[in-house]
Amino acid sequence: MDLAGTPVLVAGAGVTGRSVARALAEAGADVTVTDGDPTRLSELDGIGVALAAGLTSPPEGTRLVVTSPGWRPTAPLLTAAAAEGIEVIGDVELAWRVGQGLSRPPTWLAVTGTNGKTTTVGMLEAMLLEAGANAVACGNVGFAVLDAVLAGHEVLAVELSSFQLHWSATLAPLASVVLNVAEDHIDWHGSLAEYAAAKGKIHRRSGTVVHNLADPWSRRLADEFAPESASRVGFGHGAPRAGELGVVEGLLVDRAFGADPEHGAEELAHLADVRPAGPHNVANALAAAALARAWGVEPDSVGRGLRRFRPGAHRAVEVAEVEGVRYVDDSKATNPHAAEGSLLAHPKVVWIAGGQLKGASVDGLVATVAGRLRGAVLMGVDSDVVAAALARHAPDVPVRRVGSGDDEPMAVAVNEARALAIPGDTVLLAPAAASLDMFRDYAERGDAFAAAVRTLSSDTPRVAGRSDR
Secondary structure, three states: OOOOOOEEEEEOOOHHHHHHHHHHHHOOOEEEEEEOOHHHHHOOOOOOOEEEEOOOOOOOOOOEEEEOOOOOOOOHHHHHHHHOOOEEEEHHHHHHHHHHOOOOOOEEEEEEOOOOHHHHHHHHHHHHHHOOOOEEEEEOOOOOHHHHHHOOOOEEEEEOOHHHHHOOOOOOOOEEEEOOOOOOOHHHHOOHHHHHHHHHHHHOOOOEEEEEOOOHHHHHHHHHHOOOOOEEEEEOOOOOOOOEEEEEOOEEEEOOOOOOOOOOOEEEEEHHHOOOOOHHHHHHHHHHHHHHHHHOOOHHHHHHHHHHOOOOOOOOEEEEEEOOEEEEEOOOOOOHHHHHHHHOOOOOEEEEEOOEOOOOOOHHHHHHHHHHEEEEEEOOOOHHHHHHHHHHHOOOOOEEEOOOOOOOHHHHHHHHHHHHOOOOOEEEEOOOOEOOOOOOOHHHHHHHHHHHHHOOOOOOOOOOOOEOO
């Protein structure tokens, strides 16, 4: 892109907006940044961009709008830009176009899905690094993809949200995957179908389209969005057919990229190499392996990468074991689909759940995991919804509630859970809901859980909690 002298409006002054504004200014664009928060705008003072609070229409002469991913398509500024015929793109699309203008454009390996994205790109990054690539995980993981492009990395393991993909028009990754699709962000997209379609855009110009054999939406989006020229690769928990990755006798194996996929499977790793354990993370590992193999990573580097990988904070992290009970922080399980995968990784669970469900149903989740529940401790604004689902589908499971007036709600929840658990159980924070009703974010919620667990000892008396039944 030749941006020198181009009038560009950046919508949003958060992490993404700041990255975009600096890059555009360095490229010589005539940059204006708008945001409803003057404090965030002030953080860009002094980098050579104009600042304008709360714009609802683009400044005269604007030729391009770059929006931050959280801005809805219905935002007055963005609809006004579209009405004036001004192109609106996101930071990912900008990063792609900037990268294509480099003498050595980076290779993109792109990951989206409702759950598992960050774990998958982390696994993928580890595999690429083991193969000797100049690679980095970026995108929706905290390192802006535009910054990764400008840093000169050879291969990008890119996590993409549905918001980012909505604003991407020409992105053409070497390989792409939609891990799964479940009800989420309906308030932004308007419907599950629109949300899924935004995810599917990741495949439109992809060279290798990877899909989850166990997820109907993943298969459907591969069918609908894959170019005719693309290779198709599936992954699943069973023995793979030709063109697939799967599991055979405790091994992750590849029949898609080997020398003779019709007749033989190449061993990639052992199931024990996948951390955290659980079927959902085996699927993530297979997806990461498919993308890595599409780039040319050898099987031994895939296995070494999985052994090297360490999960991020608040993603099925064991905090402690007290009196034979494991306490696991999966605060990142912010929707029912994520919580289901987490719960299914443990044979018997005392489940700490609740928060902001954002309109999502938990009936299917509760029906699926009912047989694994020793008990449930509920907190947050939508705890009544979870309690009703438990009453319908798991009526014999004891339920305890944390009241809104409790000064230390997570400490109360952990003690209630301890009172329900017996040796061999797992007390699992997998809320199936967002956290903003009680905490700053899911990380603060997870930190509160960990802090409460660390106060437990065999000398601490068990509480007698309040029970719904």
